[in-house]
Amino acid sequence: MKLDTRAMRHLTAEDWRVLTAVEMGSKNHEIVPTPLIEKIARLKGGASGVHKSISALAKVGLIARMKEAKYDGYRLSYGGLDYLALHTHASRKHVYSVGSRIGVGKESDIMIVADDTGTQKVLKIHRLGRISFRTVKTNRDYLRNRQSASWMYLSRLAAIKEYAFMQALREEGFPVPEPIAQSRHTIVMTLIDAPPMRQISSVPDPASLYAELIALILRLAKHGLIHGDFNEFNILIREDKTDDDENPITLTPILIDFPQMVSMDHQNAEMYFDRDVECIKRFFSRRFHFTSTTPGPFFRDAKKTVGRDGVRRLDAVVEASGFTKKMAKDLEVALREQEASSEKRGESGDESEEEEEEEDLEEEDENDGDEDDDEGPQVIGDGVLENSAGLNKLTINDGT
Ligand code: ADP
Ligand code: MG
Incomplete structure (x- = not known):
């Protein structure tokens, strides 16, 4: 779905209030009844003001009228939620x-x-x-x-x-x-001003980049985590210039995309860990024709390092944040x-x-x-x- 912000400037303060009311009503209603929208929005102009805003919002697709419903109601569209989020960020x-x-x-x-x-x-x-x-x-x-x-x-x-x-x-x-x-x-x-590894056709020293990525997997594991989608799209490669004439640039991998991260204690942790490792091995072999002579790393070894040296376990973090x-x-x-x-x-x-x-x-x-x-x-x-x-x-x- 494409984000189109053009309608944003046309929304009035009342429209935003009504859009917010539909969002609030969605917490308990799949289709938010119009009287509830009126009640939550409590516009000075009363019901007619609310209806005007509802029409304006529906016209630009931020809310949608649900006709099949037994009662008259609306639901928020993806566009509506996008607008509310952007409004907050703005x-x-x-x-x-x-x-x-x-x-x-x-x-x-x-x-x-x-x-x-x-x-x-x-x-x-x-x-x-x-x-x-x-x-x-x-x-x-x-x-x-x-x-x-x-x-x-x-x-x-x-x-x-x-x-x-x-x-x-x-x-x-x-x-x-x-x-x-x-x-x-x-x-x-x-x-991050760096392309995904997917777009890199060759690197001067595949062995060292490979080692760095494996080290990253192991460092995550030590903190109790598996990325779960450790692939060439989710690793951005930044080029940094150095003063060293022999190695004028260094490559630094930057990791993105975290919704699927899992704990090293997850019941399928070994499968996820192996899959992340395998993904990097396969990519390096295909793209850079590099295969490491060192087998592994293996889950059982990584598992032993979880929390070692007093490092903070991050797998508990999300739960601690109320998730x-x-x-x-x-x-x-x-x-x-x-x-x-x-x-x-x-x-x-x-x-x-x-x-x-x-x-x-x-x-x-x-x-x-x-x-x-x-x-x-x-x-x-x-x-x-x-x-x-x-x-x-x-x-x-x-x-x-
Ligand atoms: P998805 O869950 O859809 O895979 P990602 O977070 O992996 O989303 O982002 C998709 C693409 O967008 C990445 O492959 C990358 O090219 C680009 N991207 C995402 N976040 C950033 C960022 N912070 N800086 C630069 N590019 C990014
Ligand atoms: Mg991604």
Whole structure:
């Protein structure tokens, strides 16, 4: 789904209040009855003001009228939730303008945004539940419970979990983006000026990069964690210049994408650990024709290092942040389901060697050539950006 912020500047303070009321009502109602929206919004203009706002919001697709319902009601759309999150980021001065989309994942949209000083950042919008839960019967049964399966709830869980891990990893000095803010199903983080390893065709010293990545896996394990999706898309490779004439540049891997992280104590920990290791081995062999002479690393050895030397266990961090076991389970089931269905559609990174070489660097172009690239940034904040002539200045006029 494409994020289109153009309607933002047309929303009045009342519209925002009503949109917020629909969001609040969604906590207990799949379809929020109109009288409840009126009650929560409590506009000065009364019911007629609410109805005016409802029409305005429905017209731009932020809420949708549910006609099949027994009663008259509305539900929030992905667009509506996007707007609410952006509105919060804008009012906290984390985001001022929204630029182009740099990535479209199965489970997220990645946008370049900027604050009012012009500093670029990344907005990650989680979009879980875009696929229907059909592949695994147990999941289907589990997710029959409406709340567990709701896209809004699952996407928010993914954002909360990812933000908590990014914070914990960053505090421990792991090479990850700096988390700046989280609202609803979105995260704002620093923009890493480095391409994913997927786009790197050769490196001067594959052995040392390989060693560094394996060391990263082991360091995570020591802190009680497995990344769970440690692949060439989720490792960005930054080039740093050095003063050393013999090695003029160093390559630093930076890890992203954390909603699927699991504990070293997880019942399938060994499988996840081995899969992460295998992913790197396979990529290095195919892309850089490098195969390590050292076998492993092995889960059983890594397991022995968990918490060693007094290091902080980070697998408990997310739970400590209020992410309950039930939330963890709901998210895990949804992510596993998503993974299973994308494997079915042949979207996993598991393509054959020939296919991979062909695709090679082309794939990025597909995403990069996205149509929103030409449009320039869409301003959502309430300041004035210098040199903003020609930009769509979008004003949030609710005084927040
Ligand atoms: P998904 O869950 O959809 O895989 P990711 O977090 O892996 O989402 O992001 C998708 C892509 O967006 C990455 O492969 C990377 O190219 C880009 N990306 C994500 N976060 C950043 C960031 N902080 N800085 C630069 N690029 C990023
Ligand atoms: Mg990813």
